[in-house]
Amino acid sequence: MEIDRIGVPGGGVLFYVGEKQLRITFWGVRGSRPIPGKDTVIFGGNTPCVTVEAGETLIILDAGTGISNLGDYLMETRGKVEAHLFVTHLHWDHIHGFPFFMPAYSPQSKLYLYGPGKMDRTFVSLMRGQMSYPYFPVLFENLKARIYLKDVAGHERLKIANDLQISTTNNNHPGGCLSYRIDYGDKSCCYFTDTEHYRQVDSNLKKLAEGADVMIYDSNFTDAEYEGFDKFDTKVGWGHSTWQEGIKLARSADVSQLVFFHHATHRTDRQLFQIEKEAQGLFKNCRAAAEGSTIIL
Numbered sequence: 001m002e003i004d005r006i007g008v009p010g011g012g013v014l015f016y017v018g019e020k021q022l023r024i025t026f027w028g029v030r031g032s033r034p035i036p037g038k039d040t041v042i043f044g045g046n047t048p049c050v051t052v053e054a055g056e057t058l059i060i061l062d063a064g065t066g067i068s069n070l071g072d073y074l075m076e077t078r079g080k081v082e083a084h085l086f087v088t089h090l091h092w093d094h095i096h097g098f099p100f101f102m103p104a105y106s107p108q109s110k111l112y113l114y115g116p117g118k119m120d121r122t123f124v125s126l127m128r129g130q131m132s133y134p135y136f137p138v139l140f141e142n143l144k145a146r147i148y149l150k151d152v153a154g155h156e157r158l159k160i161a162n163d164l165q166i167s168t169t170n171n172n173h174p175g176g177c178l179s180y181r182i183d184y185g186d187k188s189c190c191y192f193t194d195t196e197h198y199r200q201v202d203s204n205l206k207k208l209a210e211g212a213d214v215m216i217y218d219s220n221f222t223d224a225e226y227e228g229f230d231k232f233d234t235k236v237g238w239g240h241s242t243w244q245e246g247i248k249l250a251r252s253a254d255v256s257q258l259v260f261f262h263h264a265t266h267r268t269d270r271q272l273f274q275i276e277k278e279a280q281g282l283f284k285n286c287r288a289a290a291e292g293s294t295i296i297l
């Protein structure tokens with residue numbers, strides 16, 4: 001396993017990944033809304049977007065504002081973009097970068113979009129809804145790329161290339177959310193964001209994470225914030241988890257590496273370094289996701 005922390009927003013590098021290798025790159029790691037500023041320079045302020053390159057196949061997880069830097073990078077380096085975008089749910093922080101994803105405007109691009117339908121509306125119509133008047137000047141149907149949309153639900157298994165499978169399960173999140181696991185040969189990566197833990201380890205997530213190489217986990221809160229302390233109210237029912245619960249799940253599912261993700265907007269770089277240090281004392285192979293960092297399996 002090779003780890004490279006560049007720590008510069010938008011500084012991710014996508015280049016050829018050897019056959020049977022998985023390269024995970026973080027383009028946006030923050031929850032709720034983008035938070036640029038002096039306290040988020042190292043870990044980054046963009047909302048969720050992660051790429052997983054499996055051999056020559058490019059998978060994108062979520063379309064938060066991080067996808068905008070990714071799109072510019074792809075246009076600059078590849079021109080012709082073919083990608084599979086998996087959206088966990090339709091909360092703004094997971095889709096509001098899509099209208100600024102330049103490959104969607106290029107007739108050279110071929111994009112496969114997967115995500116959940118909601119409230120009797122298909123995933124297609126929900127994605128269209130974001131790019132419609134009066135919210136945005138360009139209509140979804142006027143995008144130039146060839147775009148294929150597919151509804152997915154929990155407990156599905158999709159094969160998108162040779163030896164490359166995506167499995168799903170349902171999260172505990174207001175309005176619902178999907179978790180994804182990517183298996184490529186004998187390498188695996190789980191993307192579990194926007195999910196609240198239960199008293200016992202979530203059996204759906206445990207089953208999906210079993211033996212995974214990497215688990216990216218919703219660590220929006222600390223245990224103290226979640227429980228509520230001093231003048232702060234409890235965050236029970238908000239649909240998010242803690243880094244401490246991530247460790248419990250990683251242990252019970254026998255995960256090799258744990259990555260804290262969906263950092264709260266108030267979480268400073270200094271606090272994230274402190275969390276990493278404390279967490280590594282309990283579970284050695286863990287880290288806080290940082291924009292521009294990569295993990296190669």
Ligand SMILES: [Zn+2]
Nearest residue numbers: 031032093194
């Ligand atoms: Zn979110």
Ligand SMILES: [Zn+2]
Nearest residue numbers: 089091173194
């Ligand atoms: Zn959400």
